[in-house]
Amino acid sequence: MRYLPLTPDDRRAMLGVIGAKSIDDLYIDVPKAAQRAGLVDLPRAQGEAEVERAMRGYAKRNLSPANAPFFIGAGAYRHHIPASVDHLIQRSEFLTAYTPYQPEIAQGTLQSIFEFQTQVAILTGMEVANASMYDGSTACAEAALMAARVTKRNKVILSGGLHPHYAETTKTMAGANGVVLVDSPPAIDGEAEVLKLLDGDTAAVIVQSPNVFGTITELSKIAEAVHAQGALLIAVFTEAISLGLIEPPGAMGADIVVGEGQSIGVALSFGGPYVGLFATREKFMRQMPGRLAGETVDADGKRGFVLTLSTREQHIRRAKATSNICTNSGLCAQAFTMHMTLLGRKGLERLALLNHERACDLADALGAISGVEVLTPRFFNEFAVRTPKKADAVVEALAKRGVLGGVAYSRLKAGAMDDVLLVCATETNTDEDIAAFAVALKEVCS
């Protein structure tokens, strides 16, 4: 087998050195009954060409966004990834390295993480950020848990604009750990509704902007009210590029900012791997989950970086750790920081503006269709429209016409608002794409 270097001669010689007659001698501790004589019932080894052919077979049975007008967002976004980024993350030294526990031979990864943490803090308007979480949804759950630790309270309020997958994930992960999650009803422009549920037992409220309907919300007022109750404001975003154009949560009083970083440097890949961004205030530093890279010096007094404050983590603190997370989303964070370095302020602002303009064009095109109504008052690159038919049926009908035209809100939250379609436009959409979508939607709706 091409990945296995030992030859039969090697194996014989090594067993000799070990003093074993056969490989079976090395498995003596395993109950005979539990050892299989033969092979499990699965296909035998295949060559690279055969496996590649099989993989192409799976790929051909999917409709690639490259071959259809594409307008799906709702938590994952299609953006152009520079070829240099995808090349760099495949370099052996980044791709096949382990967690940088030996800093003297991991400065490449560690300096990158330090730069990543700084970029995330700048982007969100916060003071510190960690080295990444699995994705935006688990980062949201960790934020709820952290707020409960910080405030020593256990009630967390979820806005009606929070991405339903984030709400469910938070309930599953934080709920099991004694946090009580309270829902505010779905509302296109109702982030402030959370205040109705706010009280002195509240650990935190979680709001999202732009929210799942695309609505952008001013958070300062909410922050004041929340702080007045001694609770924390957790602000969520799913479209990182929006922060190139809109006011960051950190500038509006958020205490913890979490979000999905996939839009910057990470492929759609059917939902994962993505990269969770987690930022907060310096004073809460020691309550953060996940890994942190910090600056120090080496024996020659030369600057270097190490993983630090590990007393928060499971491998040191075990049952008392701030989280059970170990492996995070390192390489996606690497891609994020590389793409962000290429963008810089100039590139990110331009990219964000182009996304917004495309979305405005899309809103004009869809809004012009009779029976279709744009519902989102203020948006970045995605918004909700009301459709004359059930939205899930509309999506299917569009797919039949070769158009990937958004997501029915009811797919994210069963039963609710079943005539609401969530659509998104990015810099990858051409005028032709938008026109094709409008034509198809018109047919489907009439």
Added chain:
Amino acid sequence: MRYLPLTPDDRRAMLGVIGAKSIDDLYIDVPKAAQRAGLVDLPRAQGEAEVERAMRGYAKRNLSPANAPFFIGAGAYRHHIPASVDHLIQRSEFLTAYTPYQPEIAQGTLQSIFEFQTQVAILTGMEVANASMYDGSTACAEAALMAARVTKRNKVILSGGLHPHYAETTKTMAGANGVVLVDSPPAIDGEAEVLKLLDGDTAAVIVQSPNVFGTITELSKIAEAVHAQGALLIAVFTEAISLGLIEPPGAMGADIVVGEGQSIGVALSFGGPYVGLFATREKFMRQMPGRLAGETVDADGKRGFVLTLSTREQHIRRAKATSNICTNSGLCAQAFTMHMTLLGRKGLERLALLNHERACDLADALGAISGVEVLTPRFFNEFAVRTPKKADAVVEALAKRGVLGGVAYSRLKAGAMDDVLLVCATETNTDEDIAAFAVALKEVCS
């Protein structure tokens, strides 16, 4: 522009240091009349996404062998390239390095070349090989020139089985330098015919095995006759993988062996870049064209490699150089040696055998079609068939049916044998491919 780091401020500051008012001051030596005020009449700068889209546009207008039963050979061959090889040659340190003129910081390239030279010598059964030529055809021309230098004669005989492109290239390149090229008429199994033209003024005869018709030839007798006249035998091959299964020219008396290395590690890429292999006897070492890596030691006595015997080359010997070649096919040689290292004897022998078996299957399938006759008596993975209609028309008709079914010999050599179709099978062909080809050819021929 994303590839240009200077900012307007940088430019101003730098002009200041130089003491120039504007960039124009630096072009004072250029006649005013020859300097264009405006921009040339071409499109403006485009972003990466736009350029990528345009390139996909070109690609979509071609029929990829991945999407059609494919049986074309005749000098370039479709083989599977391991993903690891294509990854490795894209590593910055190999891809973006220059010719290893500074050996202390180029041992990666130099050791690879030294390994490449050794592999080529072993494969061809020769004593030494160079660091590569542009491709097989120019290597063939260089061999003719070298033979003329060695023998101080100027007549070179070309067999009727030599790939017509190789013959033409040799006439263009060697002909201009005073070598007289004499053709032996096209013949499917007539490499030995060259002896009819052999005489005491002959510098070399050039034969090919497997030849352009796929025919394999025993060269020992030819070698004896050639040597008896004080001439050199130049053996050519276009399918390097054949040497995994058939007797190498070096073992049959060839003095210079040249060929195309594309089959091992190099993409088809519509004809280039490829990699010319050039091997000979140690005694002719100093008459070889092109670069050579050699072993030496460094100041610490540690083994290392350098480019050597450069007194043969243009940058030292100028008008008296053995060739004018400078840039060669380094990265393709790098891919060749990587793939060859993965194959090893075991892999290469197996791969060669699979190619031969596929070709046998193809010969059986096509030979069974009435009106179609297999003409090649002994072959490796390609052979010639006689078609009842003009071969070029057959090829077009097959293409209309979505089958890339070989090359008409008349496309390679105008007018000649216009009912001869050259076909090839490799390990990439499935039974379904072969069946589809047979069905289509049957339709076309009836």
Added chain:
Amino acid sequence: MSQVTVSGSRGLLQAEPLIFEMAGSSRTGVDLPEPKGTANRLGGLKRKAALDLPGLTEPEAMRHYVRLSQRNYAIDLGLFPLGSCTMKHNPRLNEKAARMEGLGDIHPLQPTSTVQGALALMEELSHWLMELTGMPAVALSPKAGAHGELCGMLAIRAALIARGEGETRKRVLAPISSHGTNPATAAACGFTVDEIDAMPDGRVDLNSLKAKLGPDVAGLMLTNPNTCGLFERDVKEIADLVHAAGGYFYCDGANYNAIVGRVRPGDLGVDAMHINLHKTFSTPHGGGGPGAGPVVFSEALAPFAPLPRIVERDGVLAFEEHEFGQATGRLCAFQGQMGMYIRALAYMMSHGSDGLRQVAEDAVLNANYLLARLKPYMSAPFGDGPCMHEALFDDSFLEGTGVETSDIAKALIDEGYHPMTMYFPLVVHGAMLIEPTETESKAELDRFANALIAIAERAKAGDAAAFKAAPRLAPSRRLDDTRAARQPKLRWKPDTIDPARVAAE
């Protein structure tokens, strides 16, 4: 390192500052079309706060990261013997497959009618995992091992609640040798953790287990092969005891590489087990992640697997995303680490049933070979019998030398090797856990053993000072962890250490 340079670089090793020290925010490495100037619809929420993100042009950015990369160790550079981490070869074929058009670029919320290939691939991966483990159900969505542990423990919690014992069974047993994620996960599910003792032979003490079992026990979390690299001989009996006591058996499958294709957890009484695709099935570690931690379940726990589920209705595959019987809720947005599923399946198909069994056997053979070669020079607390995929050593052979486990690690760095796992598991003093994996050749193992033996001999010969000075040949000298933790600097600020320092050196 002697000679000082003006540039700060040393031969091929390039000095490299932070991006914040190199670039202003006036440059960019991307070219984008001119905006049209449409009036914005942001409702007055345009960014007012400064956005001081530095930008580099493409050539500068390429260099920055290529230079940084060369300061990393990697599998592709050499043996990476981190015990319990299974650092094996990462085939590039898998990277290629994960990037294919139609796989790498599809959206998680596309209509399922347009992603039948993706669902089929997930089903195929599930099939392989269930066949290999002999378990009847699997949940793919967990994003790493620890997330898988959470998935499994939440299923146990749900099963107990369904049995009406949710409030009464709150105690989870785990050996001292367990990985930190085990207790952390149990706690995250609202359980208390109770540690059980190990026997002198490094395995679970059945008496300690029996003593701790009771009506308030939710279950046992046990790694097998365990973190000492030993197979728990009594695993069946352990499972039976736990079941008899009304608890569930969660198996940490991080060390599955030792038995894949040869021993099926389903035959050992396991109720739930996560599989780190980034260990046994070779998806790249990427400097810390991402990974994937699918969980296989027994019949008893299968109903409590999380959402979403894949169902087939007359030949068409679809997701059940909202509710499905007693399913526990979502563990993450969408359906998990597709990019890792692709890589893992490509890896499995490449090996096949024959190759995967060989994987386990070669991994175990390699570990035992190193154990045999190193035993005479180091101290192997459980070295009398064979180990599984990794060999554990303690620091007793360093007694009185003044050299510690961490010094051995740094000395290995100078010899061109990544150190083994240090100070874990906690059951032995100054632990050194060595896992070579099956993708190492005998020559590489011998080269490593020779270097480590020489280091051990040097340590015993007593040259502690030299050890404390190590590493001396790495890109950095030994780094000051204490300083980093005492005065945390987690981000660049204009007042950070002067870049001159970098060059100074």
Added chain:
Amino acid sequence: MSQVTVSGSRGLLQAEPLIFEMAGSSRTGVDLPEPKGTANRLGGLKRKAALDLPGLTEPEAMRHYVRLSQRNYAIDLGLFPLGSCTMKHNPRLNEKAARMEGLGDIHPLQPTSTVQGALALMEELSHWLMELTGMPAVALSPKAGAHGELCGMLAIRAALIARGEGETRKRVLAPISSHGTNPATAAACGFTVDEIDAMPDGRVDLNSLKAKLGPDVAGLMLTNPNTCGLFERDVKEIADLVHAAGGYFYCDGANYNAIVGRVRPGDLGVDAMHINLHKTFSTPHGGGGPGAGPVVFSEALAPFAPLPRIVERDGVLAFEEHEFGQATGRLCAFQGQMGMYIRALAYMMSHGSDGLRQVAEDAVLNANYLLARLKPYMSAPFGDGPCMHEALFDDSFLEGTGVETSDIAKALIDEGYHPMTMYFPLVVHGAMLIEPTETESKAELDRFANALIAIAERAKAGDAAAFKAAPRLAPSRRLDDTRAARQPKLRWKPDTIDPARVAAE
């Protein structure tokens, strides 16, 4: 380097033997299906000779090449100031495009009806090259600059033969400063080469030219900007003189990067010029190649461009492969370096007409900036006026220091830089030719200048011994060229230097 290691590796720098010393021929890194066992049709010519090719499994092979790669310098690591080589940034977008399905995998002999996109791409590249150079024709097929020179000189030869002067015009003029490929190419076309003198200002001496012109002159080969990095002010007059004498003007376009988009060779009286796509248009050098050397032609020479030609017949593109008017024959099999055409066109489209002009201007600005910064410390023979894309220095500033040009080069290696071009051109003593290219930032230029200035000062301060000992921080110390040439070892043989030596160090 001090401390000896047992493994032979030094920190991240891994010791690596030759594949012939590592592997037997019993291993392989590829898995292939079982052959069926069909009777062969080789006519008894099955291989009898031994085939002792070593094989490595994939993990071993990956490591071998990754380890070797880290012993290379590269553009992606730092400034690569090789004069006349134009080592600029190589965008990865171009690598991606060259590998697209439908571009990277198509066969050169597919029916042209199935490769219309490929022919269209070649036509588009031709259009860009003709527009940029202001020349009416182009031949794409030459595989590198030297091959392009051959293409151009063969066209001149053919034109002369067509004029009936093939036998009488056999002399080609070229300045002493010309690149070695120029005289080598002229000789390869059966011409004799006659060198013309340079003036003290580094340019062609018109009087020497006039004196050498005559009825037996076939033409002039001149690089412009020339190899001293200077523009030939009198190029128009030179062209007129050559034409008046009945000869043709071949321009070596290796230095085209200095004028692209701003000055058109077509306006300078050029009859033929090759363009190294691997220089001006950034296709990667790949450690020595491959390149591509398309040739643009004047009206006078256009008819003599080689085969194949692309023709359009009612909207369909096709090749003329066998004869076409007075076309010279094939220069190679098939139609040249398609992989490079794709990369070069992607590069051109990315820059556009505006960006390409900026390329030239920044390249010239960067070179003059270095000239200005270095002039005070080194000796620039033609440093009074501005240079083009590269700055030439000689070794007079080293007079009496015992330090030579080559020592400066090796000292630069320790500072983390690839040296400049040394001892070329031949017109000045101990030449150092520095070409930064436009893809270097001001910061990188300053860092380089500071290092080189410090080296120059150290040299003058007289520390020759230290210079002779350089490099000391590179993967290898200074290598013995003489030994390599005296006792040539061009391939591995079982009796080659003992691999132990490698580890010994």
